[in-house]
Every structure is written in structure tokens, then in C-alpha cells.
């Protein structure tokens with residue numbers, strides 16, 4: 246049901262610009278006003294969330310560890326520097342591997358039940374598929390986003406041209422097929438099917454899990470439609486996009502309605518992004534379980550807002566409460582303390 250709601254919602258999002266621009270000729274609204282508003286909301290929401298997280302107190306070291314900690318005898322117990330970093334450098338290396346290679350996802354396991362003579366047994370096995378398709382999806386998205394810079398920059402930077410060339414190097418079809426287009430769709434379909442096919446994951450999947458997948462699939466498919474089927478007027482679109490970035494917005498004639506569908510879905514994604522789990526993208530940098538070295542054993546970390554409590558020795562305590570303790574029949578280390586201060 247959650248998947249169906251999300252799919253229907255994305256269909257409605259596609260219909261809105263189809264009617265508004267196709268029948269209502271609201272090109273300026275959907276080509277300029279909505280993208281500007283969405284981008285502004287994206288920036289505000291993004292910064293708002295980051296500031297909120299940056300201000301959250303993290304009083305203690307709470308890195309996730311998965312290997313031998315630096316010990317007092319490193320010869321005997323060899324430290325696992327990546328899974329249990331003890332200094333800033335090791336933490337940065339671990340972070341880079343996490344961000345560029347999804348290292349922790351590589352360890353993903355799947356649990357399954359197996360019938361045996363003695364009854365059902367749970368078995369855990371390595372499951373690399375999620376890692377593989379997550380990598381395919383994220384890198385394809387990243388490459389497509391970088392390639393899109395050609396619409397927003399003039400002259401087009403050399404690395405965007407290089408990326409464009411490399412991404413179409415198989416030279417299949419005309420216009421040439423980008424490998425990233427195939428891979429992003431494959432990645433998204435796998436991530437969707439994973440939630441739909443596996444009963445355990447389906448059980449815990451919410452609208453907020455399906456909706457971004459369908460929405461990004463909608464963005465990718467509308468882009469693919471524009472490039473390979475509608476064969477949109479890219480020169481006119483570049484005039485529009487350059488107008489947007491130079492704050493001189495106008496909408497040239499002859500832009501296919503599919504472009505407005507694409508941009509409306511992207512605008513929805515931008516508004517939704519800061520409100521959603523997609524914020525894991527900037528969030529990983531602020532994650533205290535990842536960005537802190539585990540140096541608890543050799544640095545004493547004191548919670549900075551602990552109240553300033555003066556230590557009270559038992560001796561001093563007995564001096565203060567000696568008479569009351571004596572009255573209650575409690576034993577005293579120093580019998581002198583049984584006397585009230587003025588008697589003493």
C-alpha cells in the first residue's frame with residue numbers, strides 16, 4: 246500500500262505540469278517561479294537542518310567501532326586502524342572510505358530462516374547486492390548532476406565535456422546512450438524491488454522510503470524521455486537555464502512540455518530533500534559515530550556542562566553528619582565526630 250500511495254503521488258506530480266503547461270500555458274510559472282522557489286526552500290531547509298545538527302551537543306566520544314582498539318601493547322593486540330581509529334588522520338581515512346566506497350554498507354548481511362530437523366534456524370549471510378546497487382545509483386546520480394552543469398555554465402568546463410564523452414563512450418544509438426542513464430534506472434529499480442520483494446523489508450518500508458525512490462525514478466525517466474524520445478530543443482533550454490542562473494529569467498518558445506515535467510519533479514525533490522531521509526547525504530559528515538576518533542582510553546573526556554560538584558571525602562562527611570549518625574546509632578570512624586561542633 247505504501248508503495249502504491251507513493252507511485253500514485255508521483256503520477257499526480259507528473260500530471261500537474263502536463264496540464265498546467267500543456268493546456269494552461271503556464272510556462273513561466275513552471276520554468277521560472279517554481280524552480281526559483283524550490284531552490285530557495287532547498288537552501289533554507291538544508292542550512293536550517295545543518296545548523297540544528299551542528300548545534301546539537303555531543304558531550305562524549307561515541308564512534309562506532311568494529312575492530313581492535315589501540316591497546317597499551319600494540320605488538321600483542323594489533324590495532325584495526327580503520328574500524329577503530331584512534332586519531333584524526335585515521336578517522337578522516339575511514340570517513341573518506343565511508344563516503345566514497347560505502348564501506349559500512351559493504352558489510353551488509355541478510356538474515357534468513359532455514360528449516361532443519363531440529364526446527365527453524367536463523368542464518369546470516371553476506372549480502373553485497375545492496376552495496377553494489379547503492380553504489381551504482383549514487384555514482385550515476387552524481388555523474389548526471391555533474392553533466393547537467395553544461396546547462397548552467399558557459400563556457401562549459403573541460404571536465405564536464407570529458408565526463409560527457411566518457412559517459413557515452415560505448416557510442417550506442419543516436420543521441421549516444423549515457424551509461425549513467427542505464428545504471429541509475431537499474432540501481433533505482435533494484436532498490437525498489439528489494440523493498441517490494443523481501444517480506445521483511447516490505448514490512449518496515451514506509452511511504453517515506455518509497456516516495457523518494459519513485460520521485461527520483463520519475464526525474465530520471467523524464468530526463469531520458471527528453472533526450473532519447475522527445476528530442477527536446479536543448480539550445481532553447483540552455484537559454485532558459487542560463488537566464489535562471491544570471492537572474493534574467495525568460496522562457497524561449499518551443500520547449501517541449503516534458504522539460505517542465507522534469508523540472509517540476511526536480512523542484513519537488515528540492516523542497517522534499519531537507520525534510521526527508523535524503524539528508525543522510527550531508528548528515529554523514531556530522532555523524533558523531535563516524536567523525537570521532539575512539540580515544541576514550543587515553544583522553545579523559547569530561548562532559549562540558551557537568552555541574553561543578555566539589556568532591557566530599559568521607560572524613561569531611563562524617564565531620565558534618567557525625568552527631569546525627571551517632572544519634573541514629575551508626576558507627577563512626579572517628580568517635581570525636583559524634584560531638585556537635587560547638588562541643589568539639
Ligand code: HEM
Pocket residue numbers: 386389390392393396423425426429464465466467468469470471472473477479482486504507508511514
Ligand atoms: C535531481 C536532479 C536531476 C536529475 C537526477 C536529472 C536527471 C536527468 C537524466 C537521467 C537525464 C537523461 C539524459 C542525461 O543523463 O543527461 C536528464 C536530461 C535532462 N535534464 Fe535533468 N536531471 C536533474 C535536474 C535537472 C535540472 C535542474 C534541469 C534544468 C533546469 C534539467 C534539465 C535536463 C535537460 C534539458 C535534459 C535533456 C538533455 C539532453 O537532451 O541531452 N535536469 N536529466
